[in-house]
Amino acid sequence: MSRENESRPHFLSRRGMLLTSAAAAGTMALSGLPSPAQAQTSAAAAPFPTIRNRSAWNARAPRSTPGTVAGAPTYIVVHHTATANQTDYSLARAYSLSRGIQNWHMDNNGWIDSGQQFTISRGGHIMEGRSGSLLAVDGGYHLVGTHVANYNGVAVGIENEGTYNTVGPTGALWSSLIETCAWLCYFYGRPTSAIVGHRDLGSTQCPGNQLYSMLPILRSDVSNYLSNHSMTLSAPELSGSEIPPRPEVPADEPVVAYEHGPALGSDDINAHEG
Numbered sequence: 668m669s670r671e672n673e674s675r676p677h678f679l680s681r682r683g684m685l686l687t688s689a690a691a692a693g694t695m696a697l698s699g700l701p702s703p704a705q706a707q708t709s710a711a712a713a714p715f716p717t718i719r720n721r722s723a724w725n726a727r728a729p730r731s732t733p734g735t736v737a738g739a740p741t742y743i744v745v746h747h748t749a750t751a752n753q754t755d756y757s758l759a760r761a762y763s764l765s766r767g768i769q770n771w772h773m774d775n776n777g778w779i780d781s782g783q784q785f786t787i788s789r790g791g792h793i794m795e796g797r798s799g800s801l802l803a804v805d806g807g808y809h810l811v812g813t814h815v816a817n818y819n820g821v822a823v824g825i826e827n828e829g830t831y832n833t834v835g836p837t838g839a840l841w842s843s844l845i846e847t848c849a850w851l852c853y854f855y856g857r858p859t860s861a862i863v864g865h866r867d868l869g870s871t872q873c874p875g876n877q878l879y880s881m882l883p884i885l886r887s888d889v890s891n892y893l894s895n896h897s898m899t900l901s902a903p904e905l906s907g908s909e910i911p912p913r914p915e916v917p918a919d920e921p922v923v924a925y926e927h928g929p930a931l932g933s934d935d936i937n938a939h940e941g
């Protein structure tokens with residue numbers, strides 16, 4: 668089985684974000700440097716999250732190169748994995764989670780790679796999902812994933828490990844979700860109203876009743892995080908018409924391995940993937 672090697676030397680990207688790849692630690696630390704517009708108000712590097720790149724969790728190579736779309740995605744979609752709320756919060760478990768999702772998506776679903784762009788474990792570890800996701804955010808363009816049917820061309824997805832119908836996520840996961848959403852809002856120039864749940868765009872319970880009910884708090888916490896770090900958003904809030912009417916949710920939706928609702932639709936630009 669081929670494995671990809673995404674280790675890269677340190678480099679400073681054109682958007683001013685320092686991407687470092689520490690081969691020994693297997694991490695990609697994203698040290699945020701402010702864009703020129705924010706430089707005078709945010710001299711110190713903002714505490715951007717550490718996101719583990721694909722080489723860290725030993726990802727398989729994608730079957731083909733994912734498509735890209737110019738410009739930022741419209742939505743930042745919060746998912747749950749609909750798997751057990753297990754209590755192993757280790758980094759090893761987080762890497763195993765990423766490999767398991769990728770194997771399921773490629774081998775069971777027939778997709779070219781992991782569907783989602785980012786994954787957060789119950790231990791709060793953040794990982795790159797689909798190949799090229801980190802570079803896309805850095806470059807300000809959208810890397811097309813497979814996680815929300817008929818919206819994949821305009822939505823970046825975060826898979827949160829667990830099932831959150833009746834309980835909320837761990838504190839570690841919640842903190843990492845705030846940081847990840849703040850990072851995406853900031854680098855994509857999107858408002859916090861761009862943060863939606865899978866069920867806002869498809870017929871599913873995902874990300875669970877409890878986590879879904881926490882999305883207003885998430886948007887508020889992300890907003891506070893950004894303001895506390897002098898990170899200014901430029902885009903206006905979404906209007907009501909930009910968030911489609913919520914579809915019906917099946918009451919008896921089954922929970923199976925790494926399936927949390929419609930992920931690929933006929934209207935998707937990558938509809939051929941499935």
Ligand SMILES: [Zn+2]
Pocket residue numbers: 745746747814865871873874927928
């Ligand atoms: Zn979902």
